[in-house]
Each structure stands twice: as structure tokens, then as C-alpha cells.
Amino acid sequence: MDKTGQLKIQQMVFMIIAVALFVILAVLFFFSIKTANLYQASIESERDKSIGLVIKLASSPEFSYAGITNGVDSDKLMALKKQPEYRDYWGVNGIVVKKLYPEYPNIECNTGNYPNCTEIILFKKEGDIAQSASSYISLCRKDNTGGRAYDKCELALMIIQTRENEF
Amino acid sequence: MNFRKKAQEEMVGFVLIVIIVSVIAIIILGISLSRPRNTEAQTSAELDSFSSAILSYTTNCEIPETNPRQVRELIKDCKQNDVCSNGQSPCQVLETTLKELVKHSSYVVEKESYTRYLKISVLNEVANGTYNDAIPPVKEGNEQECSRKLIDTQPLNIGLAENSIFKVEVCYKD
Numbered sequence: 001m002d003k004t005g006q007l008k009i010q011q012m013v014f015m016i017i018a019v020a021l022f023v024i025l026a027v028l029f030f031f032s033i034k035t036a037n038l039y040q041a042s043i044e045s046e047r048d049k050s051i052g053l054v055i056k057l058a059s060s061p062e063f064s065y066a067g068i069t070n071g072v073d074s075d076k077l078m079a080l081k082k083q084p085e086y087r088d089y090w091g092v093n094g095i096v097v098k099k100l101y102p103e104y105p106n107i108e109c110n111t112g113n114y115p116n117c118t119e120i121i122l123f124k125k126e127g128d129i130a131q132s133a134s135s136y137i138s139l140c141r142k143d144n145t146g147g148r149a150y151d152k153c154e155l156a157l158m159i160i161q162t163r164e165n166e167f
Numbered sequence: 168m169n170f171r172k173k174a175q176e177e178m179v180g181f182v183l184i185v186i187i188v189s190v191i192a193i194i195i196l197g198i199s200l201s202r203p204r205n206t207e208a209q210t211s212a213e214l215d216s217f218s219s220a221i222l223s224y225t226t227n228c229e230i231p232e233t234n235p236r237q238v239r240e241l242i243k244d245c246k247q248n249d250v251c252s253n254g255q256s257p258c259q260v261l262e263t264t265l266k267e268l269v270k271h272s273s274y275v276v277e278k279e280s281y282t283r284y285l286k287i288s289v290l291n292e293v294a295n296g297t298y299n300d301a302i303p304p305v306k307e308g309n310e311q312e313c314s315r316k317l318i319d320t321q322p323l324n325i326g327l328a329e330n331s332i333f334k335v336e337v338c339y340k341d
Contacts, residue, residue, distance in 0.1 A: 022192065055212070
């Protein structure tokens with residue numbers, strides 16, 4: 001009788017351990033899914049924050065194009081390109097604007113080929129591609145048709161190389 | 168003998184409990200995996216900047232006596248059935264331009280791309296919270312493949328209707 005009692009206790013202990021293990025596994029599974037979502041949310045938040053930095057730069061008076069939301073003046077960019085003293089003013093390692101559409105010859109812009117070029121490099125730190133953020137902008141300039149001036153805006157990407165711990 | 172039979176019964180009972188618990192676990196797991204993921208649309212700063220850039224894009228359509236039209240203005244021209252000076256229809260130019268802009272962005276929908284579906288539409292409010300398409304929407308990809316959706320709306324103050332909006336929907340497959 002005493003032996004049967006011991007066996008029952010052993011059985012119960014075994015069952016409790018099995019159930020506890022199952023619950024632990026289920027909880028671990030649940031939290032691993034939750035943590036994965038949290039990680040994705042943190043990446044997105046970081047991305048939005050870096051895009052915010054680009055938008056802040058694009059809307060500064062030195063870049064912005066009057067009357068166009070999120071518009072950057074390409075003529076101002078070309079003028080700033082010749083001003084190396086501005087490099088430290090922005091607090092970033094590099095500012096590059098790349099035209100996406102319409103398509104132009106894939107060459108860097110200079111006074112000779114502007115506006116028939118793709119990339120306006122204000123300045124950039126060579127080899128530093130790890131920390132960069134980009135956002136879509138309207139790259140605008142004054143053009144004329146039939147003697148009338150108008151705003152010509154194109155789709156472009158503004159890429160900034162951030163300094164360490166910028167975000 | 169009686170003791171042996173009782174032990175066998177206990178073992179059968181134990182095995183039954185294990186089987187029942189396993190079946191319940193499999194059912195719960197199955198339900199949680201087959202349940203559609205949260206596809207509730209979210210906003211995105213990147214999509215917002217893309218949407219603004221689209222609206223300001225200058226097209227090659229010139230309505231006589233005006234400057235080349237921006238996408239924002241072309242939407243109104245399309246709705247009013249105007250004609251560009253080169254004979255093209257503003258609706259046709261609008262559709263081609265929107266498709267090209269998407270094609271040159273990170274939102275391009277291709278076989279291997281991360282973006283699985285994109286829809287650009289112009290909506291007019293017809294009643295409180297109810298919207299109708301003002302012009303035919305531009306769609307790419309298959310909405311059924313979505314698991315994460317981003318949405319951006321911009322108000323269009325172009326005199327189309329009381330409240331008209333420019334809406335861009337994008338979705339990804341994780």
C-alpha cells in the first residue's frame with residue numbers, strides 16, 4: 001500500500017513537471033513572437049527618425065524651394081556646392097541629392113553639365129556608407145517654356161551621411 | 168495480477184492525458200499561425216515624402232495658356248477632360264507619369280521586390296467618411312499577398328470637391 005502511494009506521488013510529480021515544461025515552452029514561444037514584432041517596430045521608428053532628419057535639412061532655408069512642399073532648390077544646391085565652408089554647418093558627414101525621374105545621364109552634376117546630370121554631391125565622406133539616411137524630395141528649379149518661367153520639379157532622393165550617434 | 172492491471176490502466180490514462188494536451192497545443196498553434204497577421208494600415212514618413220514629391224512633379228503636359236502641369240494640377244485637368252497642347256489626354260499623361268514615378272522609386276512592384284502591392288488613388292468625399300474614386304486608380308501587384316500595409320493621404324485643395332484626397336497605399340510581404 002505504501003509502495004502504491006509512493007508511485008502515485010512520483011506520477012503526480014512527473015505530470016506536474018511535464019505540464020510546467022509545456023507552459024514554459026508556450027510562454028517562450030509567445031514572447032519570442034512579441035519580441036520579434038518589437039524589434040521590427042524599433043527598426044521602423046529608427047528609420048522614421050532618420051527620415052525626419054533628412055526632411056528637417058531639406059526644409060531649411062538654404063535648401064528649400066518656395067511654394068513646394070518638401071521641395072529642394074537645385075540651383076541653391078549648385079551654388080552651395082562651391083562653398084566648402086558650409087560643410088561643417090549642417091552637422092553631417094555628407095549630403096547627396098540623386099535625381100530618380102526623369103532619367104538623365106548617370107553623371108555627377110557640375111556647372112558644365114547641369115541640369116542634364118543625375119547626382120548633386122554637396123560634399124561626402126568617402127567610404128562612409130554605414131550611417132546614411134534618405135528621403136524622397138521634389139528637386140525644383142526655374143525653367144522656361146515659350147518665354148514663360150515656371151517651376152520644374154523632379155523626383156529625387158536626398159541622402160545624408162550622418163555622424164556617429166546622430167540618431 | 169490486479170496490481171499489474173491497475174498500473175496498465177494508470178499508464179493508459181497518462182498517455183491519454185499527454186495526447187489530449189498535445190492535440191490542444193497543436194490546435195492553438197495552428198490557429199495562431201493561420202490567423203491573418205495584423206494588416207491594419209500604418210503611416211510612414213518615407214511614404215509621406217514620396218507622396219508629396221509625386222504631387223509636385225512637373226509633367227510634360229501643357230494645357231494651352233498655362234505652364235507645364237504638376238501632377239496635382241493634372242488631376243483636376245483629367246477630371247475636367249481637358250486636352251494637353253500635344254494632343255494627349257491629361258488622364259493618360261497622369262497614369263503614365265504615376266507609373267514611371269513608382270517604377271523609379273523603392274516602391275516598384277516586381278517579382279523579387281519587397282513591395283507586393285501599390286495603389287494610388289484620388290478620392291472625393293461623397294458623404295460623411297464615404298469616398299468615391301475621382302479618377303481611375305493606378306494599381307500594381309496583388310493585395311492578397313500583403314502582410315503589412317502603409318498608407319498616406321494628402322488633402323487636395325484643387326476645387327474638385329468639398330473634400331478630395333490623394334491616397335497612396337503600399338504593402339509588403341514579410
